[in-house]
Amino acid sequence: MTETPRDTKGARVTGSPVPESAQRILELADDELILGWRNSEWTGIAPFLEEDVAFSSIAQTEIGHARAWYELAAKELGTDADALAFDREPDEYVCAPLVEMRMAEDWARTIARHWLYETADSIRIQVLINSVAGDIRGLAEKIDREEAYHRMHADMWAERLRDEPAFREAVDELWPYALGVLSEGQRPLLCQAVDRDEVEAIERGEHTDDLRPLWEEMTMVRRSVPGATW
């Protein structure tokens, strides 16, 4: 691609080390932002209208959660949520490979990811609620109540597709990625929740080839009109 224009006013984390506590929050934020983007790709093309509405609404809530986490991280890093969401280079995002993959228009894979991700996400949110205090805990509790609706939707679809070969194959394929959403200590909880054995996880840190095209599309306006507000 061509040279990336930069907003010189916007504080960026590029090039400076990110403290461990902010890094953990960025993982949550990046996962929700990127998966929110992927889920929004079903808008207009879902198998039926109810799912068009459902995936659009889930995408909207996830991006809302991403924004809330970014705002929290931004306070610690002395920047703002938009700068964190849109001004980093693709390799600076710390999302799990699971959320990066483009799955529209494969419904079985999408539901497999949705179910695995929502299950994993609820585990790490519960861990946060039980282990931290203050703003992070308050936000985790609020997000957990909203995510309950995502989980119900994911569970309903996982149940419906349970015996479909395409769904089962997708769960097998995505299982090492799903483990990579969580820290090592949290993984046994996921194994228990979905009744599968632990395997070697595909860890956070490396990115799939699908991230860059997503990033180029997602940050296009921001990069072409630096500093614009809308």
Next chain:
Amino acid sequence: MVTAKRVWDALAEIPDPEIPVISLVDLGVVRDVDVDGDRVHVGFTPTFLGCPAVEVMRDQMTERIRKLGAEPDVEVLSEGWSSDRITPDGRRKLRDAGFAPPTGRAPATLLQIQTRPHPCPYCGSTDTRLENLFGPTPCRSIRYCNACRQPFEQFKTL
């Protein structure tokens, strides 16, 4: 002289941007109002985090308080909003406009939603079924009334 009561009254006139039949005060998003001379502090808890109406609500409150001749400071609080905060008056207004107000405690499973009575806002029948957990905004689900054969929007319990 600006008083807390005048501020509450003024905020009670601001319609919700997406469900204009109820006000921001009915919706329970205004947590507290503090008046200190000509400065007015408002604690504000948005409904859903992904709600696109948050900025509109904040701007409208800021503008309304400025019109009272005071200096507004609208703070978004980190403590969460719950649908329990919708006032009795707000619930009545929602029902009158065809939105079923939230029922019971926040559900954790689909079964809890499916087994809990959700009265139809039009005819009052509890013979209604869930059509979609998700609706036109993050705060609403879609249900269908088998008795009067009307689809209706159900405010989610959060």
